[in-house]
Amino acid sequence: MKTLRLILGDQLNIQHSWFSQVDPDVTYVMMEIRAETDYVLHHAQKIIAIFAAMRAFKEKLISLGHQVIYYPIDNPDNQHDFEKNIRSLISQLGVTRLEMQYPDEVRVDEVFHNMAASLPIETNIVDSEHFITQRDEATKFFGTRKWLMESFYRHLRNKHQVLMANDKPVGGAWNFDKENRKAWRGKPPAPEDWRDTHDHHALWQSIQAQGVNSFGEASADDFRWPLNRDEALQQLDYFLNHVLMHFGDYQDAMSKHQSRMFHALISFSLNVKLISPMEVISRTEQIWKEQSLPLPAVEGFIRQILGWREYIRGYYWRHAKQLQQVNFFQHQQPLPKWFWTGNTKMACLNNCIQDSLKNAYAHHIQRLMVIGNFGLLAGINPQSLHEWYLGIYIDAFEWVEMPNTLGMSQFADGGMLASKPYVSSANYIDKMSDYCQGCHYHKNLKISDSDQAACPFNSLYWNFYMRHADKLQKNVRLSIVYQQIRKMDDAQKNSIQQQAQIYLDNLENL
Numbered sequence: 381m382k383t384l385r386l387i388l389g390d391q392l393n394i395q396h397s398w399f400s401q402v403d404p405d406v407t408y409v410m411m412e413i414r415a416e417t418d419y420v421l422h423h424a425q426k427i428i429a430i431f432a433a434m435r436a437f438k439e440k441l442i443s444l445g446h447q448v449i450y451y452p453i454d455n456p457d458n459q460h461d462f463e464k465n466i467r468s469l470i471s472q473l474g475v476t477r478l479e480m481q482y483p484d485e486v487r488v489d490e491v492f493h494n495m496a497a498s499l500p501i502e503t504n505i506v507d508s509e510h511f512i513t514q515r516d517e518a519t520k521f522f523g524t525r526k527w528l529m530e531s532f533y534r535h536l537r538n539k540h541q542v543l544m545a546n547d548k549p550v551g552g553a554w555n556f557d558k559e560n561r562k563a564w565r566g567k568p569p570a571p572e573d574w575r576d577t578h579d580h581h582a583l584w585q586s587i588q589a590q591g592v593n594s595f596g597e598a599s600a601d602d603f604r605w606p607l608n609r610d611e612a613l614q615q616l617d618y619f620l621n622h623v624l625m626h627f628g629d630y631q632d633a634m635s636k637h638q639s640r641m642f643h644a645l646i647s648f649s650l651n652v653k654l655i656s657p658m659e660v661i662s663r664t665e666q667i668w669k670e671q672s673l674p675l676p677a678v679e680g681f682i683r684q685i686l687g688w689r690e691y692i693r694g695y696y697w698r699h700a701k702q703l704q705q706v707n708f709f710q711h712q713q714p715l716p717k718w719f720w721t722g723n724t725k726m727a728c729l730n731n732c733i734q735d736s737l738k739n740a741y742a743h744h745i746q747r748l749m750v751i752g753n754f755g756l757l758a759g760i761n762p763q764s765l766h767e768w769y770l771g772i773y774i775d776a777f778e779w780v781e782m783p784n785t786l787g788m789s790q791f792a793d794g795g796m797l798a799s800k801p802y803v804s805s806a807n808y809i810d811k812m813s814d815y816c817q818g819c820h821y822h823k824n825l826k827i828s829d830s831d832q833a834a835c836p837f838n839s840l841y842w843n844f845y846m847r848h849a850d851k852l853q854k855n856v857r858l859s860i861v862y863q864q865i866r867k868m869d870d871a872q873k874n875s876i877q878q879q880a881q882i883y884l885d886n887l888e889n890l
């Protein structure tokens with residue numbers, strides 16, 4: 381029996397049991413196809429990073445003795461379609477069986493199922509052996525109960541005995557978030573970028589020569605995303621040994637002087653499966669014990685991976701089909717053009733978007749409390765915003781990006797993921813960053829006066845809650861907001877709404 385095994389660009393898991401022994405009857409196939417570069421407009425670094433890591437993975441497999449067929453993007457035999465390439469190989473090689481690993485996205489799941497139904501050979505799908513939970517584990521865990529990340533996280537801590545002692549959470553609490561909300565004022569110094577650079581100039585030229593559209597800086601000569609598992613592990617270890625100690629304190633902090641802050645930069649390595657979530661957690665626990673690192677930093681970091689990442693995946697497989705349509709607030713504003721340039725007078729958005737264009741990266745609070753916050757307050761169409769997030773970030777794969785954007789950030793699912801919208805006025809952004817200093821807009825003003833323009837976040841914030849009172853005012857977590865609105869007189873409300881409308885009518889020029 382001649383078996384063909386298909387490896388996708390986000391299935392670069394060399395520890396998968398497939399690769400534990402060399403089998404002369406098995407050939408692996410990997411493809412750089414236009415269907416994958418073009419399903420949304422991608423940041424140049426994302427395309428380069430995935431192809432470069434795929435090529436390195438192919439070399440690794442060959443060095444281990446495996447047989448690999450690789451379709452580079454510019455190979456004339458490449459038909460840029462999984463099924464077409466596989467059909468050619470079936471006839472060329474006399475393949476009798478196709479094996480695949482479960483993909484992480486509904487879109488690719490459907491391609492696989494269609495192939496399995498239509499190909500004239502036996503097919504089999506196996507686990508990707510990456511995640512800590514199964515696709516339906518969160519759905520089974522919650523049953524008819526309200527979904528809550530914290531409950532799933534505690535369940536997984538217990539189940540896998542992570543940060544547990546005698547069946548109790550170490551340190552006597554499950555969560556130390558109250559201690560994790562400091563602003564950063566330049567000290568401790570934020571680390572220099574610890575990642576090695578690569579030169580992917582030739583690869584980038586061949587991608588461009590094929591006419592692939594993209595945006596953002598390619599940085600092909602000075603490229604920092606990891607190519608392979610060894611590099612991914614080195615980068616992780618540097619973070620754990622030198623940076624993690626400050627992760628907790630400053631995980632919500634933002635600065636125009638340092639966009640990465642104390643974050644791990646491992647989402648690309650994790651999402652293409654160069655490293656696994658459980659090994660990140662085990663290494664973190666080990667280093668915590670060896671170096672007596674602060675528990676709030678360690679717990680906060682582990683919660684992102686064991687809690688949020690697995691919970692988001694479970695949520696995706698429960699709601700993915702629905703999410704493709706959701707728009708709870710019926711927001712229809714188009715994405716302002718400056719989302720593609722960062723050219724806005726709002727210093728916070730200018731910084732976060734320009735950093736994203738430069739690095740294909742922004743940390744969680746920049747994505748949630750600056751860009752997403754503005755999107756929701758300005759009534760941007762959530763599905764357009766979803767496509768933008770899916771294209772721009774190095775780690776963006778639908779299973780993780782879509783719930784974060786449509787659920788957590790835009791509340792477009794009506795509150796299935798988040799218990800209240802993540803929005804704020806300038807107050808929060810000013811507290812957690814240095815963006816407001818020197819901004820064209822004044823952080824303390826709701827309404828512009830003859831001297832100064834008011835921060836758009838302020839009027840848009842109150843306007844958002846007034847506009848959507850029918851949908852939100854019964855939410856107990858928003859009772860204080862609506863109490864404050866009830867205390868405003870009509871003149872106050874009118875002037876806020878008028879100011880907000882001026883901004884909404886001029887989104888392109890903010």
Ligand SMILES: Cc1cc2nc3c(=O)[nH]c(=O)nc-3n(C[C@H](O)[C@H](O)[C@H](O)COP(=O)(O)OP(=O)(O)OC[C@H]3O[C@@H](n4cnc5c(N)ncnc54)[C@H](O)[C@@H]3O)c2cc1C
Nearest residue numbers: 643644645646647684689743744747748775776781784789
């Ligand atoms: C609107 C929006 C869109 C997002 N899109 C993506 C995306 O496409 N891909 C992606 O991996 N993450 C996404 N996130 C989550 C988070 O912002 C990134 O995982 C994180 O910024 C990656 O950087 P890091 O590795 O330095 O993370 P750190 O802050 O150092 O955290 C460590 C790891 O925890 C995991 N993690 C943390 N928060 C989340 C979360 N909310 N959901 C899932 N995993 C999490 C990631 O694997 C991350 O690498 C999004 C968040 C928002 C608000």
Ligand code: SF4
Nearest residue numbers: 726728806816819835
């Ligand atoms: S004043 Fe407003 S627009 Fe300017 S940086 Fe602060 S929050 Fe952003």
